[in-house]
Amino acid sequence: MTDLSNSPTLGLADPALMPNAGDFPGGGRLAVRDPATGQLVAKVAMSEADGARAAVDAAHAAFADWALTLPQDRAAILHRWHALIVEAQEDLARIMTAEQGKPISEARGEIDYAASFVQFYAEEALRPNIEGVTSHLPDAEMELWREPVGVAALVTPWNFPCAMITRKAAAALAAGCTVVIHPSAETPLSALALAELARRAGFPEGVVNTVIGDAAAIVGEWTADTRVRALSFTGSTEVGRLLYRQSADTVKRLVLELGGHAPFIVFDDADLDRAVTEAVKAKFATSGQDCLGANRFYIQRAVYDDFCARFTKAVEALTLGHGMDDPEIGPLIHERAIEKQQAQVADAVEKGARLLAGGKVSESHGPLFFAPTVLADVPDSAAIMSEENFGPVAPLIVFDDEAEVIARANNTEYGLVAYVHSLDPRRIYRLTRALQFGMVAVNRTKVTGAPIPFGGTKQSGLGREGARQGLEAFTDIKYVCRDWG
Ligand code: NAD
Numbered sequence: 001m002t003d004l005s006n007s008p009t010l011g012l013a014d015p016a017l018m019p020n021a022g023d024f025p026g027g028g029r030l031a032v033r034d035p036a037t038g039q040l041v042a043k044v045a046m047s048e049a050d051g052a053r054a055a056v057d058a059a060h061a062a063f064a065d066w067a068l069t070l071p072q073d074r075a076a077i078l079h080r081w082h083a084l085i086v087e088a089q090e091d092l093a094r095i096m097t098a099e100q101g102k103p104i105s106e107a108r109g110e111i112d113y114a115a116s117f118v119q120f121y122a123e124e125a126l127r128p129n130i131e132g133v134t135s136h137l138p139d140a141e142m143e144l145w146r147e148p149v150g151v152a153a154l155v156t157p158w159n160f161p162c163a164m165i166t167r168k169a170a171a172a173l174a175a176g177c178t179v180v181i182h183p184s185a186e187t188p189l190s191a192l193a194l195a196e197l198a199r200r201a202g203f204p205e206g207v208v209n210t211v212i213g214d215a216a217a218i219v220g221e222w223t224a225d226t227r228v229r230a231l232s233f234t235g236s237t238e239v240g241r242l243l244y245r246q247s248a249d250t251v252k253r254l255v256l257e258l259g260g261h262a263p264f265i266v267f268d269d270a271d272l273d274r275a276v277t278e279a280v281k282a283k284f285a286t287s288g289q290d291c292l293g294a295n296r297f298y299i300q301r302a303v304y305d306d307f308c309a310r311f312t313k314a315v316e317a318l319t320l321g322h323g324m325d326d327p328e329i330g331p332l333i334h335e336r337a338i339e340k341q342q343a344q345v346a347d348a349v350e351k352g353a354r355l356l357a358g359g360k361v362s363e364s365h366g367p368l369f370f371a372p373t374v375l376a377d378v379p380d381s382a383a384i385m386s387e388e389n390f391g392p393v394a395p396l397i398v399f400d401d402e403a404e405v406i407a408r409a410n411n412t413e414y415g416l417v418a419y420v421h422s423l424d425p426r427r428i429y430r431l432t433r434a435l436q437f438g439m440v441a442v443n444r445t446k447v448t449g450a451p452i453p454f455g456g457t458k459q460s461g462l463g464r465e466g467a468r469q470g471l472e473a474f475t476d477i478k479y480v481c482r483d484w485g
Contacts (some may be wrong), residue, residue, distance in 0.1 A: 329369075
């Protein structure tokens with residue numbers, strides 16, 4: 001068993017006894033495994049539809065009081081939750097690495113990122129939620145009040161097991177909603193640890209509820225329940241579409257943070273050293289399992305060969321290993337992810353791509369380690385040029401001019417993020433305007449943070465998370481007109 005017993009801040013002698021795991025049990029235990037070794041990490045009590053309904057009962061009962069809690073009191077509890085997460089950073093990071101596999105320093109970074117949303121929304125809870133309107137009537141005054149919608153359902157993926165929860169929950173809780181949370185079956189322990197810290201922070205009974213188990217049964221129960229007024233989902237476009245349809249009958253507020261297919265564009269006037277460094281980060285962070293991960297690298301002809309050589313050298317130097325040993329690349333999450341890498345590499349090579357590095361499982365590390373891979377001259381017909389890769393495979397493509405690369409970059413059903421490297425401000429301006437993506441990153445890779453509205457266009461989703469905009473899905477506008485005439 002991967003040893004998590006030394007968890008001083010969380011005080012968890014045995015992760016199998018993780019508090020809250022049995023709050024909404026429905027039968028059965030979920031086995032959580034370390035993807036690097038296949039070893040059992042813990043077994044967690046699972047729920048089904050009954051447990052999901054009980055969680056909504058609790059959240060619904062707690063809503064009226066929580067919505068009327070004074071903003072400074074809501075903010076104080078959120079600040080305590082933030083402090084507890086920061087204090088437990090090492091324990092939370094170790095739990096995350098054990099169940100998700102990511103290198104421990106990336107896991108620590110994710111805890112910082114996760115905590116930053118709680119702090120940001122603790123402060124947002126204090127901002128005015130009433131806006132004046134310039135009246136068009138002679139004796140009437142008008143206001144817009146932002147009010148919490150009610151119970152919010154939060155459904156999160158395994159690749160950022162803590163940050164995806166706090167990015168949603170902190171905003172919903174600051175707005176005055178109560179929440180029911182369903183994390184991925186791959187990473188329940190991070191969710192349960194956050195829930196335990198929320199309990200210690202002092203959220204009243206029923207305000208924060210975490211339900212582990214059969215996703216379709218649990219989330220299906222929530223989409224059908226009229227008491228659940230908002231659904232915030234992060235995950236694949238396929239499941240996002242399904243939940244969009246399922247939410248129609250109960251007309252829920254929706255946030256959908258879905259898949260991506262980011263182009264990474266390097267012009268011949270770019271700082272090439274920097275472009276290579278940022279390209280490695282944009283592809284290989286979280287072993288490539290990142291919705292913001294660069295999925296296609298378009299390199300202008302004059303620097304293509306040079307970029308291919310330098311990028312391949314940097315990729316070959318990446319270290320693989322167990323996340324606790326802090327390598328640069330950890331395991332992929334499950335066997336299906338490995339099969340996808342193998343299929344996309346084989347398909348690209350068959351269609352004429354050149355394999356410059358990697359291309360196969362790194363047997364010496366274990367069955368879920370895929371060697372960081374570089375493919376050159378990848379044709380548009382290759383599956384990886386339209387499917388999300390979500391792994392460590394980087395396809396390189398040559399292009400000639402600006403109009404061509406804009407058209408090719410936009411030729412995707414996704415629209416989450418695009419990366420551009422150039423030192424020409426006019427070109428950057430033109431590209432920024434033309435790229436049909438929710439986020440455009442120029443000459444750098446890491447652009448996210450609590451104060452920015454994160455989200456995509458097209459099939460990458462609806463709505464925004466983070467920033468003031470992140471509160472919108474959890475609030476309704478009430479228009480008030482008072483006539484003194
Ligand atoms: P997924 O869609 O398989 O699962 C996401 C969540 O949905 C999990 O909690 C899962 O239990 C639940 N789920 C799965 N099937 C369901 C069903 N039939 N009904 C109801 N719920 C169901 O996604 P994943 O594999 O966990 O995560 C990877 C995907 O998430 C990638 O496509 C990635 O791009 C995307 N992602 C997007 C963002 C973003 O902010 N846009 C961030 C991280 C990940």
